[in-house]
Amino acid sequence: MNKKIITIIVFIICLFTISLLFFLNGDKRKLNEANKFLNNGKTVEAINIFKKLENNDKLGEEAKYGLAKTYIKMNNYKDAEKELISLINNKPNYYEGNIELYDLYKKQNRIEDAYKVIKKYYDLNKDKKAEKLMIEVEKKIKNTLVAIVKPNGGEVYSGNYITINVPKNCSIYYTTDGTKPNKSSQKYKEKISLSKTGNLTLKIIIINNINDINNETTYKYNVKSKEIVINQDLQRNLNIFMSNFAEVPFDMTFEEGNISDKQLILFGFWNNYKNYYRGIVLHGTNRFEMENGHDKLKKDYIDDSVKKYFNINTINHQTIQVDKYNSYEYSNGYYYKMHGDGECPIDYSVVYKIEDIGDGKYNIYAKKYHTSDYNPKIDWQYDFYSLNFAKSEQRYKDDLNGYEVEMVTAKVQKINENRSERYILLEYKLNK
Secondary structure: OOHHHHHHHHHHHHHHHHHHHHHHHHHHHHHHHHHHHHHOOOHHHHHHHHHHHOOOOOOHHHHHHHHHHHHHHOOOHHHHHHHHHHHHHHOOOOHHHHHHHHHHHHHOOOHHHHHHHHHHHHHHHOOHHHHHHHHHHHHHHHHHOOOEEEOOOEEEEOOOEEEEEOOOOEEEEEEOEOOOOOOOOEEOOOOEEOOOOEEEEEEEEEEEOOOOOEEEEEEEEEEEOEEOOOOHHHHHHHHHHHHHHHOOOOOOOEOOOOOOHHHHHHHHHHHHHHHOOOOOOOOOOOOEEEEOOEEEEEHHHHHHHHHHHHOOOOOOOOOEEEEOOEEEEEEOOEEEEEOOOOOOOOOEEEEEEEEEEEOOEEEEEEEEEEEOOOOHHHHHHOOHHHOOHHHHHHHHHHHOOEEEEEEEEEEEEEEEEOOEEEEEEEEEEEEO
């Protein structure tokens, strides 16, 4: 290659380089000019130049950043946000753009969005300045995670509720046994029932759904039972209900959650015997038959009593041997018990105290009266179930030859069925 050709090639390269440098310096001068316009408050002129440069391969990022700052100066936060998001999406490590968007969100009190931006930048770069800003805004968010809890502790009555006002964009999880709550704990959706008496520790964790920042608080309660004023109708209904258990000729204790089929069968048999047997004052049609010296009762009647007073639908029917003298043989859907002569004495209960313990449940305190004689005249003339506590004491002594009184504590539940209310037994204890 001769010297003339080499000289021409070198000249062309130099000319291209000079032109490129001139072009770049020209764009750089324009960018500097736009920044001067911005600093002097000439926002329209600044925007015109920044927009022309924002697609520039070398200066586009700075132009977008300048354009966003101009929009902010004009209080046009919407377009500023759009430019900054576009900028950091293309270049996540652009520090100034991330900080500007962070500050923009803070200016609009969009604390959660500000945290989201700075945390994302910190996770990418582990920048100390960004970490400091992240911790600062995290504290601010945590201070906003406050729930209004009513009541917020102290002495409360069972049967009432705890309500929590859930902050916006948050979820609340809680425990009532003092353990630390987390996302696997019970989520608060509606009021919390105070159904058990005693000390209760409510711990709640408020979690921000946008950024997972959380705040935990503790509330302590002393839950007490609430005594109910006993009116005449309530007295009668519960006296009748409790007397069904006084009629069973065994000292039976029913433990909540641990009631056996044997107990249910014995209760069902004697509930029918006391109420639906010939020779005894009947409350309905006679349900018993006599067969070979035995009282015979269909199992379906026992099922009816168990359903009515315990709300239990199915039991395992079987022969029950109480002792060598008391056997309840089961065969082909019937129970057979050796017939005994004599009258059945009147046993009944009178309720003197009721406590509401929540969830439709009540503690019942009653006296169970045992009598030594059966007096049909008294049974027909007197309504024991409407007696109040004082009158029952007098009637018991004067008319019924009473020989024993037992104190009863029970837990019952009121249920709604077929648009009517009734009680079922959960627990029954005798205290002689």
